[in-house]
Amino acid sequence: MFHEVFESLDSFTIAGTEFSLFNLMVGAIIMLIGFTIARISKSLFNKYYAPVLPEHTAKNFSKLIYFGIIIISFLAFTTSTGIDFSGLLVAGGILGIVIGFATQSVVSNVISGIFLLIEKPAKQGDSIELPDSNIAGSFVDVSTFSTKIRKFDGTIMRIPNEKFFTSNIRVLSDSPVRRHEAAIGIAYKEDIDAAIEILKKTIRSRMPFVLQEPEPTFRVDELGDSSINISIFVWHPKEDWGEVAPTLLKFAKNTLDDAGIEIPFPQRVIWKGD
């Protein structure tokens, strides 16, 4: 009955394709159902599966599900209405080339984003550093066009995916421990072994985040212009760089000062001839 009523309604033609009101209504219903299913699927995914996935993976899967269902609905819509896109293919091909050239960097960023999602150079929350760009911070997210890094000063740095993908990436928090090194100089008249021993004792007693296994190591690096330069290497848990790096030299200097070991500064002796 309804079918006959709708069939009887007028049909019209656009670009050589005949449309009937009935077909258009069926198409609209298909699109409506498609949108509804996409939204429900996205909500169910976000509720049940997204919490166990890394945030950026969950976001991208969520978008994939949503737009995937909408694209399938659109294809069903075009089939039901009998729209023929073959005429658009030639024009679309030429247009595609033009758009391709114009949006080269955009496409490049999208493709790089896909590769980043596959390769996963860092996990969300990892501390990373891009030495070439002098950027360091916490890895936030890979989105369609860009990657976000929360710098240690709290600001967010947006980096195009292509640049991020082709950069050298140093992941600072992938290993359970990290090594920090510092250098300190003592005067030539001082006993090197005694200085090292006293530094070892201080590090052991005053720096609880420094690992005892592997224990701190010391290396006489250079007989410098004014001092014997000693490098100190200490390991610490990956999360505790801030407890070790900023304080190591302070403790080393205070320890040497307390022990009466001289830390010399550059001096120049000028001889004046008669």
Added chain:
Amino acid sequence: MQYSNYGCYEIEEKLDLFFPSVEIRIRRTDDTNFSYLRKDSEGNVVEKIIPSVSKKIQIEVAPIRPLNYPARRTNFVYLKFDKEVFLSENASTSFLVRCPIEVGIFLVHDSHKDSMDWFTCDPSGSRFGLYGAPDTGNLCKYHKVPIVNSELDSELHLSCVMRISFENLLDRGYSITKAIFPITDHMLYYKGEKSQLDSLKVTLRKRMAVEYVETAEVRLEQTDWIKSPSWEKDTQTPSMEMGLE
């Protein structure tokens, strides 16, 4: 100084507890509140308010696993023995070691024990260590421990005693210098001023050409020792395999 023992304490008006380098004072401040103050020898102070509708509160002082100071980073401990133990092929042995502990303060109410505070009485002995390579190894709490003779050789608020059994199924003798295991699998027990930890069973095995260590915890048999409340979430690893260093 006489240090306070492990156990439950009821407080109506005030309570003072003494530990090595740490003091705790609990006072009733008004009808519905108690104050809690912990002070260590370095001058660090922790203050809390404990609301309570009843006339008295009950706390339990108990040994807890040594995982919290200076920060909670791992479930593993690395016990480095003060002496090497040489185990010839197909031999087995067991010995006792002194394992460090921290002290937990739990608020007891309606048969629940809520974690209220923790501290260590030996901050300078609580350090980290790594077992394995920097990229793949395990971060552990690292302690140099002595081998002792008796289950009663624990030190009040500083250490407990743990039995470690070794079995060498390799075709050669092996020197044992350390034990690495997830201590969250192990429960602590106390009686008066003594404490002990569930035992550890270590088996040195060979599969194909690879030598490895298998560790498993062994629950302490039913005794009159009191089981400590857990500060951390307990784990239950049936057995664990690690590379042999």
